[in-house]
Amino acid sequence: xxxxxxxxxxxxxxxxxxxxxxxxxxxxxxxxxxxxxxxxxxxxxxxxxxxxxxxxxxxxxxxxxxxxxxxxxxxxxxxxxxxxxxxxxxxxxxxxxxxxxxxxxxxxxxxxxxxxxxxxxxxxxxxxxxxxxxxxxxxxxxxxxxxxxxxxxxxxxxxxxxxxxxxxxxxxxxxxxxxxxxxxxxxxxxxxxxxxxxxxxxxxxxxxxxxxxxxxxxxxxxxxxxxxxxxxxxxxxxxxxxxxxxxxxxxxxxxxxxxxxxxxxxxxxxxxxxxxxxxxxxxxxxxxxxxxxxxxxxxxxxxx
Amino acid sequence: xxxxxxxxxxxxxxxxxxxxxxxxxxxxxxxxxxxxxxxxxxxxxxxxxxxxxxxxxxxxxxxxxxxxxxxxxxxxxxxxxxxxxxxxxxxxxxxxxxxxxxxxxxxxxxxxxxxxxxxxxxxxxxxxxxxxxxxxxxxxxxxxxxxxxxxxxxxxxxxxxxxxxxxxxxxxxxxxxxxxxxxxxxxxxxxxxxxxxxxxxxxxxxxxxxxxxxxxxxxxxxxxxxxxxxxxxxxxxxxxxxxxxxxxxxxxxxxxxxxxxxxxxxxxxxxxxxxxxxxxxxxxxxxxxxxxxxxxxxxxxxxxxxxxxxxxxxxxxxxxxxxxxxxxxxxxxxxxxxxxxxxxxxxxxxxxxxxxxxxxxxxxxxxxxxxxxxxxxxxxxxxxxxxxxxxxxxxxxxxxxxxxxxxxxxxxxxxxxxxxxxxxxxxxxxxxxxxxxxxxxxxxxxxxxxxxxxxxxxxxxxxxxxxxxxxxxxxxxxxxxxxxxxxxxxxxxxxxxxxxxxxxxxxxxxxxxxxxx
Numbered sequence: 001x002x003x004x005x006x007x008x009x010x011x012x013x014x015x016x017x018x019x020x021x022x023x024x025x026x027x028x029x030x031x032x033x034x035x036x037x038x039x040x041x042x043x044x045x046x047x048x049x050x051x052x053x054x055x056x057x058x059x060x061x062x063x064x065x066x067x068x069x070x071x072x073x074x075x076x077x078x079x080x081x082x083x084x085x086x087x088x089x090x091x092x093x094x095x096x097x098x099x100x101x102x103x104x105x106x107x108x109x110x111x112x113x114x115x116x117x118x119x120x121x122x123x124x125x126x127x128x129x130x131x132x133x134x135x136x137x138x139x140x141x142x143x144x145x146x147x148x149x150x151x152x153x154x155x156x157x158x159x160x161x162x163x164x165x166x167x168x169x170x171x172x173x174x175x176x177x178x179x180x181x182x183x184x185x186x187x188x189x190x191x192x193x194x195x196x197x198x199x200x201x202x203x204x205x206x207x208x209x210x211x212x213x214x215x216x217x218x219x220x221x222x223x224x225x226x227x228x229x230x231x232x233x234x235x236x237x238x239x240x241x242x243x244x245x246x247x248x249x250x251x252x253x254x255x256x257x258x259x260x261x262x263x264x265x266x267x268x269x270x271x272x273x274x275x276x277x278x279x280x281x282x283x284x285x286x287x288x289x290x291x292x293x294x295x296x297x298x299x300x301x302x303x304x
Numbered sequence: 305x306x307x308x309x310x311x312x313x314x315x316x317x318x319x320x321x322x323x324x325x326x327x328x329x330x331x332x333x334x335x336x337x338x339x340x341x342x343x344x345x346x347x348x349x350x351x352x353x354x355x356x357x358x359x360x361x362x363x364x365x366x367x368x369x370x371x372x373x374x375x376x377x378x379x380x381x382x383x384x385x386x387x388x389x390x391x392x393x394x395x396x397x398x399x400x401x402x403x404x405x406x407x408x409x410x411x412x413x414x415x416x417x418x419x420x421x422x423x424x425x426x427x428x429x430x431x432x433x434x435x436x437x438x439x440x441x442x443x444x445x446x447x448x449x450x451x452x453x454x455x456x457x458x459x460x461x462x463x464x465x466x467x468x469x470x471x472x473x474x475x476x477x478x479x480x481x482x483x484x485x486x487x488x489x490x491x492x493x494x495x496x497x498x499x500x501x502x503x504x505x506x507x508x509x510x511x512x513x514x515x516x517x518x519x520x521x522x523x524x525x526x527x528x529x530x531x532x533x534x535x536x537x538x539x540x541x542x543x544x545x546x547x548x549x550x551x552x553x554x555x556x557x558x559x560x561x562x563x564x565x566x567x568x569x570x571x572x573x574x575x576x577x578x579x580x581x582x583x584x585x586x587x588x589x590x591x592x593x594x595x596x597x598x599x600x601x602x603x604x605x606x607x608x609x610x611x612x613x614x615x616x617x618x619x620x621x622x623x624x625x626x627x628x629x630x631x632x633x634x635x636x637x638x639x640x641x642x643x644x645x646x647x648x649x650x651x652x653x654x655x656x657x658x659x660x661x662x663x664x665x666x667x668x669x670x671x672x673x674x675x676x677x678x679x680x681x682x683x684x685x686x687x688x689x690x691x692x693x694x695x696x697x698x699x700x701x702x703x704x705x706x707x708x709x710x711x712x713x714x715x716x717x718x719x720x721x722x723x724x725x726x727x728x729x730x731x732x733x734x735x736x737x738x739x740x741x742x743x744x745x746x747x748x749x750x751x752x753x754x755x756x757x758x759x760x761x762x763x764x765x766x767x768x769x770x771x772x773x774x775x776x777x778x779x780x781x782x783x784x785x786x787x788x789x790x791x792x793x794x795x796x797x798x799x800x801x802x803x804x805x806x807x808x809x810x811x812x813x814x815x816x817x818x819x820x821x
Binding site for chain 2: 047049050052053054071072073075076078081082084085086088090095099100102103106260
């Protein structure tokens with residue numbers, strides 16, 4: 001079953017497309033990292049999914065329901081934590097939990113107590129007196145204690161110090177291991193979501209570049225290094241799968257986004273002759289940076 | 305416990321200190337009003353002003369703040385509010401907010417209830433007072449609600465309120481700038497028609513904005529609708545010509561056909577106080593409240609009042625003060641003082657009920673005196689387009705006094721009194737403008753050696769100056785008519801019965817009285 005499904009989803013602010021023809025499918029049980037640079041459309045997409053904004057085109061289904069019809073019946077199964085969310089900061093942590101609890105029939109008081117301890121949250125401290133990280137943990141606690149089917153985290157690590165990030169991630173992972181659930185996490189901090197996610201989608205300028213499993217992604221991206229020696233290589237009309245091309249002394253470097261050892265060897269022979277070609281696995285961060293650069297270059301070219 | 309009530313409880317918890325402050329202010333207003341009524345000194349002006357500030361500024365602002373706070377706590381104008389991602393439907397939230405606001409609106413009634421009970425209100429009066437209190441609050445909430453719907457915080461709320469007020473004034477400004485035919489002071493019926501229409505338009509817009517914000521949160525659309533509504537209200541307030549309240553106008557022009565005053569008792573109390581109790585019925589709403597010029601929010605509370613004048617003990621200077629304690633349905637007790645010679649006070653006691661004089665008359669269309677004869681401008685109702693005020697004073701012996709506004713002017717109360725032919729001391733006068741017949745209440749403040757003039761105007765402004773300062777600053781800054789103003793000494797004298805006086809449909813101020821004795 002697909003927990004989230006979008007079809008040509010669009011959201012347009014007055015003059016600009018924030019999300020453009022987004023097609024996305026997230027199956028149950030996945031931890032999906034939605035990454036992209038600042039202003040790429042991550043938060044807007046999430047707000048549309050959560051029915052905080054109405055799509056201007058296309059449709060989105062969450063838990064099998066049109067996002068525009070998302071109501072209390074669905075929200076008892078959805079947890080949402082966002083850096084932008086305005087928490088009732090006049091409440092203490094205890095008051096926040098007391099306030100949220102009656103809305104959720106599945107609220108687990110034991111889990112609440114455990115998370116309260118694990119997160120080291122002071123129950124009688126007002127949220128406005130908490131640090132940003134502690135406040136985020138309080139929000140996460142109020143979204144985990146009822147064991148939601150879908151947990152949506154919008155830039156949860158923004159502004160958190162490493163220790164708090166680690167606690168945050170451990171909290172999510174610990175609960176997620178207890179039962180099968182789906183996490184949709186947006187971030188521009190790839191290193192953090194890499195620890196969590198098994199699927200990743202990259203959005204840039206409102207357009208989805210890809211959405212696939214991290215294993216698949218890492219298997220198809222390689223940083224290629226070609227030692228060309230004194231010979232001038234043929235760098236015209238490169239394959240579209242070669243990204244982020246650079247040349248340094250006698251070496252040519254690029255990112256192959258559809259890596260296949262045989263195909264690379266064939267194309268290498270055609271362009272570089274018997275030059276030595278080496279392929280290196282890439283981290284998610286390196287893939288993200290390469291794609292972002294390529295997209296930026298494409299946009300500049302299109303604008304020119 | 306329902307989830308709706310759960311949200312209401314959260315809001316009550318959130319605003320508990322604000323509500324406590326509100327209750328303190330409400331109690332403070334009553335305290336200041338009580339102090340104001342209980343002292344007879346120049347310092348009373350400060351208390352009156354304080355009471356006015358409480359009633360006119362603090363408490364309405366507090367209510368506006370509560371509306372914005374309650375709504376802004378779970379804002380419906382942006383996408384970052386906490387409630388939106390929780391299993392709370394807009395309908396449930398709306399129900400909770402409405403319930404919370406209703407509960408909080410009951411606070412003024414709850415705080416004032418002991419005061420009303422202390423005044424001996426019966427159940428009907430209590431109901432009446434509560435209804436009027438809530439009606440006043442409803443108008444404020446109605447004004448604030450659409451603003452709160454589109455304001456995520458207090459500063460936005462204030463900004464939107466200013467915007468609405470400026471937009472509402474644009475039609476008037478435009479008419480003035482373009483020199484279009486302005487609107488004369490509207491008749492009471494027309495003014496009433498305009499208010500009803502504006503309220504209806506605002507109500508419809510408020511409902512629409514609530515629906516838009518709770519269903520779709522299209523704040524830009526709501527803002528446009530709000531601005532258009534404010535502009536429409538501005539046009540209606542200025543240019544609407546159809547008086548669909550003719551019935552009301554006709555009734556207002558002859559408001560006292562069925563009025564009557566029935567004296568209940570007259571006794572001499574402890575300390576030689578003369579206690580006269582009588583009930584006035586059929587008077588315009590708000591009469592007693594306006595009697596002493598006290599502004600408070602419990603206006604227009606009823607059409608019956610009970611007035612209990614009782615002179616305080618003779619002060620040994622050949623005068624006694626007749627203090628009137630007025631109870632109006634749904635109103636706190638109000639008091640006003642009149643200085644009477646002891647003999648007059650005694651005669652009051654002896655002669656009551658037939659000989660006490662007061663005349664009540666009104667022109668509800670514009671600022672104008674419609675007194676009876678110069679010897680007895682005993683009371684009048686002054687109505688501008690938007691306000692009603694009744695001023696009581698018993699006038700006998702129309703001793704005309706021209707204030708000689710020159711260096712040779714009398715500088716002491718005694719001289720003024722002597723010139724007025726009155727007894728000494730005299731501290732109650734009515735100034736009559738010979739040009740247009742407008743009357744002003746003047747009060748001589750003996751300790752400060754100054755004259756206070758309460759103008760009969762919409763804002764009931766007070767012009768106060770001392771004679772010494774007056775001479776130094778010259779007289780050219782003052783209205784020219786003041787030099788020719790007549791001062792009529794205020795006294796109480798036996799005349800006809802109340803009922804005879806108030807049954808006269810319309811009274812006209814006769815020419816200025818002859819020179820004083």
